Each structure stands twice: as C-alpha cells, then as structure tokens.
Amino acid sequence: MATIGTRRVGGRYLGGWVIFGLLRARIRAFNVRYLLEVLALALVYLVAGRLGLLVATVGSNVSPVWPPAGVALATLVLRGPSRWPGVFLGALCVNYGLTQTPLPASLGVAVAATLSAVAGSLLLRRVSFDASLGRIRDAVWLCAGAGAACTSISSTLGSLSLMLGQVLPASELAHSIWVWWVGDMMGVLVMAPPLLALRRPRRPRKWGEALLLAGLTAVLGAAIFMLSGVGLSAKHAAAFLLFPMSAWAALRFGAAGAAPTTLFIATAATIGTASGQGPFSSGHMTEDLLVLQLFVAVTAVTGLLVAAASEERKRAMEQLQLLATTVRGVHEGVLIAEALGQGLLRTVFVNEALCTLVGHSREDLVGRDPCFVYGDQEPELTRRVKSAVIKGEPLCTEVTVTRKDGSLLRTEVLLSPVRATGEDITHFVATHRDITATKELQARLVAAERVAAVGTLAAGVGHEINNPLAYLVLNLEAASRSLSEGGLPAARDALSGVRGALEGAERIRLIVKDLQVFSRQGDQERGLVDLNALVPPAVRIVSHALRHRARVVEEFGPVPRVLGSEARLGQVLLNLLVNAMQAISEGSPTLNEVRVRTSTDASGRARVDVMDTGAGIPTHILPRIFEPFFTTKPTGEGTGLGLAICQQVVRAHGGELEVRSEPGRGSVFSVLLPGAPVQVSSPSSRPVATPLPTSRGRRGRVLVVDDEPRLAQSMRLLLEPYHDIVTTTRGSEALALVAAGHRFDVILCDLQMPEVDGATVFRRLCATAPDQAERVVFISGGAYTPESRAFMESVTNRVLEKPVRPEVLMATVDAALSDGGALVDPEPVVAIAGGSRH
Incomplete structure (x- = not known):
C-alpha cells in the first residue's frame, strides 16, 4: 500500500511538472515571437529611416520624406501597441547610429517617434478603425487623426530634443517642426495605407x-x-x-x-x-x-x-440588391410609395406577392395611388392613410382589398414612413398580409364561444320556455273543452283560456327573440346600439341559471349610443354575465350579487360594469385571463375563449375591456366604448315593422306564400274576414299565379322556403311584374345564411319578424292597401294548397 501511495504522489508531481513545462514553453514561445516581431520592426524602421535621410534638408536629421512614420503606425495598428519597443529601438538606431546624434537627443527623438506612433494606433483603435480602409470614416481618421494630428507630437518633441541637445539651433526650430511634420504625415499617408490594405493580399480578378x-x-x-x-x-x-x-x-x-x-x-x-x-x-x-x-x-x-x-457604394448596392431580392421573395405583399406632399402617394415598387394577392399586374399598380387596390370598400381608410402620410405616422389596420376579378379579401396593412435622407419622409412602405383565413377562423371561434355561452344556459332557457308552454297547452285544452260543451259560460271560459294561451305565446316569443340576438351568426352589420336596451335581454337569458347563486341587480344610468354590432356586443354582455355566474357557488343566492351598471365615464364613453361578489381572481392569474384558451375552470365549464373574444370584440369597436379583482371579494369587468358620432345613423334603411292602427277602410286581395301550411292557414283565418286571401306553400306557384295575370294588393312572402325562396320570388317579380314586387311584404324567422342577410340589407320592402303579432300583421296589410289603389283581377282567384275560392 505504501508503494501505491508513493506512486500516486509521484504521479501527481510528475503531472505538475509537465503542466509547468508546457506553460514555460508557451511563455518562451510567446516571448521569442514577440522579440522577433520587435526586432523586425526595428530593422524595417532602420532601413526606411536610412532611405528618408537621403533627402534630409534640415541638418542631417530632419527630412520632408519620412517613411518610418507610416511603417511604425501600420505595425502598431495591425500587431498592437505593445510592439512599441520596436519603434523606439529603430528610431534610436537611426539617430544615434546613422546620424551620430548625441545619446540624450537621440533618446528624446526616439521617445517622440514612439509616442506619435502609439497615440495614432490607440486613436484608430478607439474609433473602431477598419484596416481595410473600406469606409470613408476610416480614410478620414487615418489622414486627419493619425496623419495630421498625432504626427505633430513627434515633430514638436523631436525638434525640441534636437535643440536641447544642441544639434539644432534655436532659430531653425520652427522650420524643423514644419519639415518634420510634413515628412511624418507623408510617411503615414504614403506608407501606412499599402501596409494596411495589403495585410491580407488578394489576387486581383482582372x-x-x-x-x-x-x-x-x-x-x-x-x-x-x-x-x-x-x-x-x-x-x-x-x-x-x-x-x-x-x-x-x-x-x-x-x-x-x-x-x-x-x-x-x-x-x-x-x-x-x-x-x-x-x-x-x-x-x-x-x-x-x-x-x-x-x-x-x-x-x-x-x-x-x-x-x-x-x-461603400458597392456594399450599398449589394445590400440594396439583397433587400430587393428579399422583398421580391417574401410571401407578404410589399408596396413602396413615394411621398408627393399634401398627403399624396405614388407607387414606385410592388413585389410579386402583392400582385398575386390583389390580382393586378405590376404595370397596373406602379405609378398609381396605393389606395387604388382598396376600391370603394374602404372610403374611411383613404382618409386615415392621408392623415397618417401628412403626420408622418405609421398605420396598422385591417382593410378590404378588391381584387381585379371583383372578389374581396381581408388584409392586414402596416404603413411605415421611410426617411431616406435622414430628415424628411420620402417614402412609405406598406406590407399586406392576407388574413382572410384568419378572420374566418376567428369568426368560427366567436360563433363557437357564442354557442358555448348559450349552451351553458340551455337548461335554464328550456325551463323558461317550458313554463309558458305548459300553461299555453293547458289553456288551449281548456278552451277546446269549453267550446265543445257550448253555452255562454263555456264561451267565456274559452275566451279566458285563449287569452292565457296568448300570454304564454307572447312570453315564448320574447325568449326566442332574446336568443336570436345572442345567437346570430356572422352579424357584421353596425348601427346605433342602445346599451340600456341591450342589457335586459342578456339578464333575462342568464337569470334562471343565476337565481340559484345570486340575485341580479340592474342599474341603468344615462349612456350614449355606440356604433357597433348588436349581436357582438350582446355576446360580450352574455359572456361576462356567464363568467360572473361561474365565479359564484350555488346555495347562497341571498348572500351574493351580480350587478350590471350602465353609465358614462369622465371622457364621455359608454360604460357597462358587470360586478360580482364571487371568488375573485388570484393576482398571479389576472394578467393571463385574456389569453386565448387559458382557463382555470373545470373541464366542461369553460373553453378559455370567452374573455379573449370579449376583449377582441370590444377592441374591434374601438373600446377597452378592463378588469379589477381581489381574491375573496369578487371582480368588476368594465366595458368602455366610444360614443357614436352625432352625424352617424343606423345603416339599415329597411322600414321597421311597428304596430299601426288598422284602417278597415277597404277590402283588398292578399297572397300568402309560406311553406308552413298551418302558419299560412292561420294568417288566412286572421285576415279573411276583411280581405280576399289566397294561400300557397311554394314560391313557384306564387310566380305562376302572377305570370297567369293575377294581381294582388299585398303579397305576404316567407323568406326561407325550399326550392324557390322569397328572395328568388322577389327578383323574378322585379323582372316580370315590377308593380307586384313593390307590394311584397317579407316574413322572416331569421336570416341564417350570408345570402339572406345580404338580401335583407339591400331591399327596402317591409320585413316582419316571426312570430308576427296579429295586430302588427293586420296593420301592415292595411298600411300597404292605403299606399295605392285596388287592383282588379280579370278572373276569380283560385286558392291553392288548402286555400279557398273567392
């Protein structure tokens, strides 16, 4: 064991000696290389100095041509200021060895030359000098800094050293400084550039x-x-x-x-x-x-x-070519426009992606106003673009672009000013990104969240419908039994039962109307929205599900109307109410409260606060609640999209959605929306059906077109005592009647029908019988397709929403009859599909 230990200790010592030996060899190699570089610099300095002394003009020491100054500067720039001993040694040898200058004076001249070279190299390093001299600033710093300024050190100190050493008379001092400075500066300007530029020689291509x-x-x-x-x-x-x-x-x-x-x-x-x-x-x-x-x-x-x-020009051209190639190759559309003043722009460049995006060729776009691609779809955008151009501000917005084939697409446009001269704005760059698919996906997410919000309340809505539906059925059953028994008391009971049934039907109609507001798909129509009128339907839908958790308090204040989508803003209110409901546990409705308050804030914006006394939101979660798909609710109670979509909708209306919350003390969500401008009115030009006094002035001919036979029969029974009624369940049969020469004072036509719908009936009447098309009154159970919504927005005929109240239907017919004279049929009209002959 002792032997093994000794070996270990010996091995450790051996390893240490090896490391020490390598370090010493490294140090020796470094010292040798450094010494060789210093000696080489001194030798080159000596040779260059010997050449400069050949044309010395002030004694034998000062020459107007001094190549060693450039050699010294270039070496210290390339190899580092630490090689200064080579400059000192070379200058000492030149003065003491070649010109036989006394040693004190030679030492002073050597110090002056060294200081000048070191100062020049440090200055160039300080300004991030590039030895390739490929920038104008590098050439200026070399000529003016190291060449003109730093050489004054050597010329001044060197001449003083010669004068103090009695080599140079005092009368020649100024002349010596001038000649010395010219010589050193010429050495820097002539010798340093080739040494710097050729440090990495490249074979010329030509x-x-x-x-x-x-x-x-x-x-x-x-x-x-x-x-x-x-x-x-x-x-x-x-x-x-x-x-x-x-x-x-x-x-x-x-x-x-x-x-x-x-x-x-x-x-x-x-x-x-x-x-x-x-x-x-x-x-x-x-x-x-x-x-x-x-x-x-x-x-x-x-x-x-x-x-x-x-x-520099070559590099700029290469960067420009690279930029142009990059811009041409990017997938986003890029347009560059020249600023002409007064907010006017002229397109000077478009890439292939933009041409493909808008369907126009480059020749169609270059030289024209960039707003040309927006067509007449975005008149407000043209004003905003002009304002941004005049102010020199960037603009980011979503626009509708009209393609050459007439189709429309949604793009996101970022307009950025460019100051090519560094001061004035000379150009604007507009990038277009196709967001049509993104907008469709967002619309689907919004629709999914809307369905999810309504689905969360499905049980409560069903209960709300079942209650009036139950006593509607019971009252109708009682009325039927009373009528079958006969007699005056039975008739009175039947009348009472019918009135109760009507009351239940009215309650169901209101519930369905509320659901239509919050489940409308893709409703982008904007008009004046009264938030005070929008709150009650949202509260009614959520009230049954909320009554087991908290009491609901509605607090209305003066609030300006806002310009927006009733369906979208209604969804925001519904989502916030559902969110408040889910924050409160069941079982203590008297201890908890959900309060909806409308008001006007200090800046004049409309404000809706949804306050709850629920669990509140933890501080570390609060910054993330508006992130899509982020939720802390159990599976089945939340999608993580509700608050994100609420924020998106509010921002799309130019407003803000704020939240304040404290764990254990509830939350407050505040919707802030800008008030609508005074001059803005509702875009819908369609007359609104309102109860009108019935004239009972004269009898008219009415055609009822509805694919639901029982509904058509009900309207016939209601109107038949006052007018001549014809009913049909198919749009094609209605067109056949008109084509056969029959004329009607009023045509009540359902919009949604199989095969030939109401819109088709109207268009064909416009082409074949315009006088009959003017007499069409549409009856709609809701526009569920983009085509039907577009049609309802375009026609000026009256539209009645199902279920139509009897007094509204009768008043509408009387009003239509009062607008024109009666039309006389050449023959009696035959009722079809369950109709009667008149």
Missing part, C-alpha cells in the same frame, strides 16, 4: 486591367519625373495625368489598388525631384520637396477617399 494600370502609371511616372529634355510646362501638364491613374485604381481595385499606386507615384516623384528632374524641381531642394509633398498628399487623400466611397 489581371489584364491591373497590369495595364501598373504599366501606364510606370510610364507616366518615369516620363514626368525622370526624363530630361522635356519642357517644364509639358511636365506640369503631364503631372495631372497621374490623378486619373489614382482614381482608376481606387474605383476598380479599392484601397488595395489606390495605396500601391500612390506609393509608386510618390516614390518616382521623390526620386525625380531629389535628382533635379520633374515639374517640381526649381533648384531649391527643401522647397521643391515640400511642394512635392502637397501634390503627393492630394493624390493620396483623393485616392483613399475615392476608394472608400467606391467600396
């Missing part, structure tokens, strides 16, 4: 063009700066030909082409001018080289800026 550019630049450079015997004016004129070469290189090859071209031009110009050749040679070398540097600076800066601008 070798032929690159070789042609290099050859022309070489020929022009040699001819301008190195050939003798050429006139000075000709050389000055030829020097301008170098600018197109620099621009060519910048535009076609970017900074990687402009920087070497500038370096070659600067090298040729410097050699030629130092040799007394070229357009800048006047015999005074210092002034000639300073003027030359101005030419080189203009060439370098122009080349870098043009290259950067070209790269």
Whole structure:
C-alpha cells in the first residue's frame, strides 16, 4: 500500500511538472515571437529611416520624406501597441547610429517617434478603425487623426530634443517642426495605407486591367519625373495625368489598388525631384520637396477617399440588391410609395406577392395611388392613410382589398414612413398580409364561444320556455273543452283560456327573440346600439341559471349610443354575465350579487360594469385571463375563449375591456366604448315593422306564400274576414299565379322556403311584374345564411319578424292597401294548397 501511495504522489508531481513545462514553453514561445516581431520592426524602421535621410534638408536629421512614420503606425495598428519597443529601438538606431546624434537627443527623438506612433494606433483603435480602409470614416481618421494630428507630437518633441541637445539651433526650430511634420504625415499617408490594405493580399480578378494600370502609371511616372529634355510646362501638364491613374485604381481595385499606386507615384516623384528632374524641381531642394509633398498628399487623400466611397457604394448596392431580392421573395405583399406632399402617394415598387394577392399586374399598380387596390370598400381608410402620410405616422389596420376579378379579401396593412435622407419622409412602405383565413377562423371561434355561452344556459332557457308552454297547452285544452260543451259560460271560459294561451305565446316569443340576438351568426352589420336596451335581454337569458347563486341587480344610468354590432356586443354582455355566474357557488343566492351598471365615464364613453361578489381572481392569474384558451375552470365549464373574444370584440369597436379583482371579494369587468358620432345613423334603411292602427277602410286581395301550411292557414283565418286571401306553400306557384295575370294588393312572402325562396320570388317579380314586387311584404324567422342577410340589407320592402303579432300583421296589410289603389283581377282567384275560392 505504501508503494501505491508513493506512486500516486509521484504521479501527481510528475503531472505538475509537465503542466509547468508546457506553460514555460508557451511563455518562451510567446516571448521569442514577440522579440522577433520587435526586432523586425526595428530593422524595417532602420532601413526606411536610412532611405528618408537621403533627402534630409534640415541638418542631417530632419527630412520632408519620412517613411518610418507610416511603417511604425501600420505595425502598431495591425500587431498592437505593445510592439512599441520596436519603434523606439529603430528610431534610436537611426539617430544615434546613422546620424551620430548625441545619446540624450537621440533618446528624446526616439521617445517622440514612439509616442506619435502609439497615440495614432490607440486613436484608430478607439474609433473602431477598419484596416481595410473600406469606409470613408476610416480614410478620414487615418489622414486627419493619425496623419495630421498625432504626427505633430513627434515633430514638436523631436525638434525640441534636437535643440536641447544642441544639434539644432534655436532659430531653425520652427522650420524643423514644419519639415518634420510634413515628412511624418507623408510617411503615414504614403506608407501606412499599402501596409494596411495589403495585410491580407488578394489576387486581383482582372489581371489584364491591373497590369495595364501598373504599366501606364510606370510610364507616366518615369516620363514626368525622370526624363530630361522635356519642357517644364509639358511636365506640369503631364503631372495631372497621374490623378486619373489614382482614381482608376481606387474605383476598380479599392484601397488595395489606390495605396500601391500612390506609393509608386510618390516614390518616382521623390526620386525625380531629389535628382533635379520633374515639374517640381526649381533648384531649391527643401522647397521643391515640400511642394512635392502637397501634390503627393492630394493624390493620396483623393485616392483613399475615392476608394472608400467606391467600396461603400458597392456594399450599398449589394445590400440594396439583397433587400430587393428579399422583398421580391417574401410571401407578404410589399408596396413602396413615394411621398408627393399634401398627403399624396405614388407607387414606385410592388413585389410579386402583392400582385398575386390583389390580382393586378405590376404595370397596373406602379405609378398609381396605393389606395387604388382598396376600391370603394374602404372610403374611411383613404382618409386615415392621408392623415397618417401628412403626420408622418405609421398605420396598422385591417382593410378590404378588391381584387381585379371583383372578389374581396381581408388584409392586414402596416404603413411605415421611410426617411431616406435622414430628415424628411420620402417614402412609405406598406406590407399586406392576407388574413382572410384568419378572420374566418376567428369568426368560427366567436360563433363557437357564442354557442358555448348559450349552451351553458340551455337548461335554464328550456325551463323558461317550458313554463309558458305548459300553461299555453293547458289553456288551449281548456278552451277546446269549453267550446265543445257550448253555452255562454263555456264561451267565456274559452275566451279566458285563449287569452292565457296568448300570454304564454307572447312570453315564448320574447325568449326566442332574446336568443336570436345572442345567437346570430356572422352579424357584421353596425348601427346605433342602445346599451340600456341591450342589457335586459342578456339578464333575462342568464337569470334562471343565476337565481340559484345570486340575485341580479340592474342599474341603468344615462349612456350614449355606440356604433357597433348588436349581436357582438350582446355576446360580450352574455359572456361576462356567464363568467360572473361561474365565479359564484350555488346555495347562497341571498348572500351574493351580480350587478350590471350602465353609465358614462369622465371622457364621455359608454360604460357597462358587470360586478360580482364571487371568488375573485388570484393576482398571479389576472394578467393571463385574456389569453386565448387559458382557463382555470373545470373541464366542461369553460373553453378559455370567452374573455379573449370579449376583449377582441370590444377592441374591434374601438373600446377597452378592463378588469379589477381581489381574491375573496369578487371582480368588476368594465366595458368602455366610444360614443357614436352625432352625424352617424343606423345603416339599415329597411322600414321597421311597428304596430299601426288598422284602417278597415277597404277590402283588398292578399297572397300568402309560406311553406308552413298551418302558419299560412292561420294568417288566412286572421285576415279573411276583411280581405280576399289566397294561400300557397311554394314560391313557384306564387310566380305562376302572377305570370297567369293575377294581381294582388299585398303579397305576404316567407323568406326561407325550399326550392324557390322569397328572395328568388322577389327578383323574378322585379323582372316580370315590377308593380307586384313593390307590394311584397317579407316574413322572416331569421336570416341564417350570408345570402339572406345580404338580401335583407339591400331591399327596402317591409320585413316582419316571426312570430308576427296579429295586430302588427293586420296593420301592415292595411298600411300597404292605403299606399295605392285596388287592383282588379280579370278572373276569380283560385286558392291553392288548402286555400279557398273567392
């Protein structure tokens, strides 16, 4: 065991030595690489300095051409400021070794050169400089920041060091600072860009063009700066030909082409001018080289800026092409419109998805107002779009789009302003998303929730119907027995029984009417809705199921009418009442209360509060109660859609649904709806059937068309003492009678019939006998199909809702007779299907 333990300890020591050895090797490798980089930088600095000293003009130390400044800056930018010892060592060797400058002065010059290079590299890192020089801001920071500003450190401190070291007389200090600064700045502008741009050399794709550019630049450079015997004016004129070469290189090859071209031009110009050749040679070398540097600076800066601008434009075009390709390929319709002022827009772009969506070609849409695709379906939208364009605000709404084939679809439109110039809005982008299927699904969910809400109360509704139905049957039975016995007392009993039966029938009619309000399918018609009139039917439907849980209190206050759908708002009230009912347990109706209160809030909106004293809603659940399918109720008591649909309906009416709740103290749901504008009236132009005084003025001819024989017979029995009645159970037979030449003063026609319905009868009468179509009075048990609802909204004829009260039916017939003269039949009319002959 001791041996094993020793091995373990020895292994642990061995592992430690291995790790230590690897770390030491890593450190040594790093130190060696770092040392080599520092020495390489110092060597390159020394060689570049030797070349710069060849044209020194202030003593033997200051030159208007100083390539080491660019070498030092580029190295510290690429490899990091930590390589500064290479700059210091190279500058010290140049001054102390090559120019024999005293050591104190050489140390000062080396420190100045190092500080200038480090300051330039730190500045460029600070501004997130990109060494590829592909942005204008990078070129500006290199030229103005590192080139013009930071080089003033070396020129100032370096010249002071030479003066303090008695190498430079004080009278030459200002001139030395100027020449030194020009030399360092030219070194940065000429040497740094090619080193930065070519850090990752890439082979040019256009070798032929690159070789042609290099050859022309070489020929022009040699001819301008190195050939003798050429006139000075000709050389000055030829020097301008170098600018197109620099621009060519910048535009076609970017900074990687402009920087070497500038370096070659600067090298040729410097050699030629130092040799007394070229357009800048006047015999005074210092002034000639300073003027030359101005030419080189203009060439370098122009080349870098043009290259950067070209790269930015290239990237912008690539992004634009990518954006255009993306926009064309997205599945949502995209439209871009130009803002023309005064709220006007002109379409400049549409993608394929939008063309497919609206059924128009690109030529149909481009150049037109974007609201063209909305047609006449959305006049209010045009006003809202113009308002949003004038204000420069985004707009998100649902609209109806008219396709080219005339069909309609629902889309969700998001209109967003675009500030292309950064200030003024120049364009608007509209995205269209087809939500037809989504709206259909939402409608089905709303219908399902409506059925679920009514289904929850089915037992109570059935009980409410059974009570009057029971005494209706009993009273009718008693009346029948009394009539069979005969005699005056029996007649009185029969009359009393019939009156009781009528009372029960009236109660059933009211219950059915309430159910129709809350079970109407797909009712999108909007009109003026009185919330005070909408509350009682909802309370009556829920009252039987609620009476075993709480008492119901209705509290009505002044409330403005709202513009909306009676069925949808009725569903909201019914859902909230069912929700309140389910929050209260059975067994203590005297201790609990559900209160419905209508009022007007401080802002003038209509307000309906549904308050209960139930269990309340826990705080952690309250934020989620409006989420679809979220419910805390047991299975069978809730779908999780009720409150979500309530919120959706209220928001669709421009209102808000708020909730306040405290566990154990009940909840308050508040519906807030904006009041209808004064100028808005109910969209329905159909006359409303109301009890009218019967004239009994004259006898008329009445055709009754109803597929229910007993109902047709009942109307015949009611009207026969005052008018001549013909009955039929089929619409086709009614049309045959009119086609045979029979004419009627009033045609009572049921809407929902098999084979030929009331709408078909009316349309055919309009085509064949318009005078008879004007005399049609429709009797409807409810519009259950979209076609029948659309038909009822379009006709102006009177519509009576089943079950029709006797006095209403008689008054309607008398009113129709009073509107025109009696029509005389050429022959007696034959009653069909149980009718009588008159």
